[in-house]
Amino acid sequence: MRSLPDGSRLEIVEQESGNRTILIPRAKFESGIAPPAPAPLQGETHWFIPYTAVHPLTVAGAPKDAIWLDVSSSPVAYYGALLDIWSRGEMVAMLEHDVVCRPDIIEEFEACPEPWCCYGYSDICCQDETGHSPCMEAWRNLLGCTRFRREVIEAVPDAMTSIPEIGWDWKNVCDGLGANLRAAGFTHHWHFPAAEHHHLTDGLHGPQQLTEEALRV
Ligand SMILES: [Zn+2]
């Protein structure tokens, strides 16, 4: 086993043909912080945080009992994570790694009787001061801060397994799931105010546009 100079694990897998695959799981190393270990379940909602980077703002707002899921190994690892979550049949909430949860969000997800609930993002366009936007339906399948009651999962048990392979990429998986739930007669219920969406950009992470100068030793 080799490693990069920053300690990141570097795995070279030799294929049967003799060609090689380079694997660098990156989630644990991006900010130098590991996700917190989950506290015992606090309510009915099983919180999950799929991540490729651990962001301090997301950690700070995250439910203490959330389970962090390292999905950095593959673009379809997020799909794999949801497939597993869906098969467990528990009331679940998803928080994505660039979204900030709040205590009122945790409370509302526990209490709201609607089967499928979600918070919009703070950066959805055209929002009024309450967070409502005429454009927000374009985000109706988001999984950034979304809760499903057991009745949805029980009613559409194949909502994940029936997504065709073309929809497995992390960028598409929310729309595959959303389409299957809508086809079964479910619809999303918006909650307000919107959740902060920091896109992993605060100088710590995110689009790293390195100049040649920065790369010179
Ligand atoms: Zn609701």
Ligand SMILES: [Zn+2]
């Ligand atoms: Zn707009």
